[in-house]
Structure formats: C-alpha cells, structure tokens
Amino acid sequence: MTPAMFLPYRPVLGQPVLRRLLPGLATSALGDGLALVAVTWLALQLAPAGQRGTWTAFAVAAYTLPGAAGTLLLGRWLGERSGAQLAGWDATVRAVALGAIPVAHLAGVLDVGLYVALLAVSSLLHPWGSAGRFTLVAELLPQRHHLAANALLGVFGQAATIVGPPLAGLLIAWVGAVWVIAVDAASFAVLAVSYRLVVPAVRRAGTVRHEDEGRHENPTAGPSRASGFRIIARDRSLLGLLSLSFAFFFLFGPFYVAMPVYVTDDLHASAATLAAYYTAFGVGSLLGGLLTGHLRRWPLRTTLAGIVALFGAALLPLGLGAPVVLSLPAFVLAGLVWAPYQPTATALFQRRAGTVDLPRVLSANGAVTVLAVPLGTMLGGPATALLGARPTLLACAVAILALGLVAATAAARPGAGSARPTGPQATGPHDPPGPPDQQGRASAPERRPDRRVGAAGAG
Missing domain, CATH: 1.20.1250.20 (MFS general substrate transporter like domains)
Structure with a gap:
C-alpha cells in the first residue's frame, strides 16, 4: 500500500x-x-x-x-x-x-x-x-x-x-x-x-x-416530524436507493445457506475451504474499503449500480462450478467491489437528506436493510433443497447482475433522481460537485443553510 x-x-x-x-x-x-x-x-x-x-x-x-x-x-x-x-x-x-x-x-x-x-x-x-x-x-x-x-x-x-x-x-x-x-x-x-x-x-x-x-x-427551524420512512417515500431518489439496497442484500442472503452446502456436498471439501472463501472475501473487502475514498469524484448512483453488477459478475464463477483456483480469486474481487457499497449509499443519503432529517432517514434505511439478508437467508433453505447448492448460487449471481444492469439503466436515464430533495443540504437533480475549485471556494451545495449542523447535547 x-x-x-x-x-x-x-x-x-x-x-x-x-x-x-x-x-x-x-x-x-x-x-x-x-x-x-x-x-x-x-x-x-x-x-x-x-x-x-x-x-x-x-x-x-x-x-x-x-x-x-x-x-x-x-x-x-x-x-x-x-x-x-x-x-x-x-x-x-x-x-x-x-x-x-x-x-x-x-x-x-x-x-x-x-x-x-x-x-x-x-x-x-x-x-x-x-x-x-x-x-x-x-x-x-x-x-x-x-x-x-x-x-x-x-x-x-x-x-x-x-x-x-x-x-x-x-x-x-x-x-x-x-x-x-x-x-x-x-x-x-x-x-x-x-x-x-x-x-x-x-x-x-x-x-x-x-x-x-x-x-x-435558524433557532426556530426543527426537524421534520415525519418518520424516516415517510421522508424516504417522498423522495423518489431515496426510495429507489432503499429498494436497490434491499434487493441487493436480499439476493445475497441465500449464499449463507448454499455456500456451505456447495463446499461440503459438491466440492467434497473441508471447513478450511469454506474459511478460505470467507477470508478471501474479507481481504478483498478490506482493500476495497481503503480504495473507496478515491471514488469521491464518481457519480454516486452510477457507482452503486456498477458495484451491484460487478458483484454479481464476480460470483458467477462459483455458480458455474469453476475450480477453486479460479473461484477463490473471484471471491477476492467480490469483496473488493462489495466494500464501497455501504459508504457510497450512505453518502447519497447524507447529500439528499441533510443533517436535520438524516437520523430518521438512516435509521429507517438500517431497519429495512437489516431485514434483507435474514429474509434472503430464509429463502436460501428451500431454494437449495429444491434446486441444489450450485444452481442456487448461480441463480443469485445472475439475479444480482441483472439488478445492477437495471439500476445502471435507471441511473443513466435523463432526469434520474430529480425528485424534490428532503433536507436543507439536499442538492437538487444531480449529485453535487465534490471537491472545491482551484481557488479553494466551497461548492454551492455546501454553502446552503443548514438548520442544525453540529447541534449536540449531553442528553
């Protein structure tokens, strides 16, 4: 490094x-x-x-x-x-x-x-x-x-x-x-x-x-009384982001069931092989996390769609029954592209919602996404029993790849994400410019009033 x-x-x-x-x-x-x-x-x-x-x-x-x-x-x-x-x-x-x-x-x-x-x-x-x-x-x-x-x-x-x-x-x-x-x-x-x-x-x-x-x-301005779910529902961009995250995590859920079965029944390998896959994924995600900060100039919605598509593609070798020598490096790649998803999605929430409504919005997002993987894992049991472990892995990989391609098409559509922003820091139809200009002036979205930046109390 x-x-x-x-x-x-x-x-x-x-x-x-x-x-x-x-x-x-x-x-x-x-x-x-x-x-x-x-x-x-x-x-x-x-x-x-x-x-x-x-x-x-x-x-x-x-x-x-x-x-x-x-x-x-x-x-x-x-x-x-x-x-x-x-x-x-x-x-x-x-x-x-x-x-x-x-x-x-x-x-x-x-x-x-x-x-x-x-x-x-x-x-x-x-x-x-x-x-x-x-x-x-x-x-x-x-x-x-x-x-x-x-x-x-x-x-x-x-x-x-x-x-x-x-x-x-x-x-x-x-x-x-x-x-x-x-x-x-x-x-x-x-x-x-x-x-x-x-x-x-x-x-x-x-x-x-x-x-x-x-x-x-503005001491008289307070946060919205609406719940985070209502705030998200009023903003088409945030609603689409929440839907993408739920679908992405849900489709990955069956891997937690199908993967151990695939290693034991199809590969006839030991727990050490399963651990090697998880370790490879962890190493890739650590590298991906360190690289995420360099994506700050990339358009956020397009980046998220690309992450989902690449993640599905990286899982295809496993679903296609590729040898371990090929599927293991693919799992490193899967971890590499997985890591930037949550930071990037959170950055988009931070830009669209602003600090006033952000706790409600992020908590609602967390409540939905925390259910996605367990629900997908519950689906993995009957899917693995009905289809078999490798076909289940392949079906999930193809579905995730298709989800990413659909999201990329939606992100490329003119006017995508042009719903009305939900908070004082929201930035309008498109992602705001990231870094300041060469004279060091802050970009326009960062000069907009924020009703409660840094407000904190001892509680």
Missing part, C-alpha cells in the same frame, strides 16, 4: 472530534469481530441437547433484528437527537446488556432464554446508533469528505472480520465464550465514554464550521 492510497482520508483524520473517536470506534469494531464467533458458540453451549440449531438461530437473529423494531417504536423520542447522542446511547445500551451476560453467568442464572433476551436488548438501538455515527460525519465534515469518512468507518469493521474470528477462537479456548462476550461489552463501554467526552467538542466544531462556511443557525 502506497501513501497515496491514504490521501483521501487525511481530512477525516485531521478533524479533531473524529480523531478522538477513532480509537473507540476501532475498539468496538474489534469487539464485534470477536462476537461473530462468541455469540453463536455461547448459544451452542447454553442450548439444550437437540435444540442447538434452533437456539443458535435465535441468538443470531436477536443480535441484529430487534433494531428494526427499535426504529419503528422509538422514532418519536430519538428522531430529533444529534448524531453523537444517538451513537453514544446505542453504545451504552450495548455495553450494559452485553455486560449483563457474564454477570448473570457469575450469579449462576444464565440460561439460553435469558441470553437471547439480553442479546435482543443489546441490538434495540443499533440502527439509531449507526444513523448517529454517519449523521455525526455529516455534522462535522463538508460533503466532499463524506465518502472517505464513511469508508474509513467501514474499514474498521472489515479489518475486524479478518482479525476478530481467529482471535475469538483463541480466547474461547483459553477463557470461554462468555468472557469473550464480556470483552465485547467492555469495547462498547469504551466507545460510549468516547462519545460522551466529545459531545461538547461536537457542539464547538459545528459552531466553527458554521462560521467558516457562512451559515446561520
């Missing part, structure tokens, strides 16, 4: 508030990487004999899905909060709920039912926390740096998926899965404290940015 690869990330690392948050974000990402193994392993240990598969599925679902309910039930109370508050509260809830698991273990009362319930509580605010994290990016940085900042936050997670699982395996063998969960809880406690400490700095940074960009706060 050359120093030029990190050039887009220098303004992000130079932002004082984000720089102070990065260690906490990296720590919690590592904790989540450990949890990829620890959550399911502890469920297997706690579940009664003969019910391990069922309770493991419940545990995995509980660690992700309740966030969708949190989006629907808590919007009235959380929709008007600042990015730092939302992200900090999510980290606090996760730290407390996950920390209760080793406490219950020490007290001798931990069973599989209580374990799943605590996992569900820990994930209740997760879409709001993710929305808060990216809202904070929009509060602190100009638009031209959003994509790089989103990508940098994603790189932590991608690196953690490579480092976390093998480290979790060592720790589980040494101290047990319940104490790996305790480490995960401690990582979120570190993050919660980090957010709490930077809240005053967020307020000051927002004020300074206001003055630098010539913006004026």
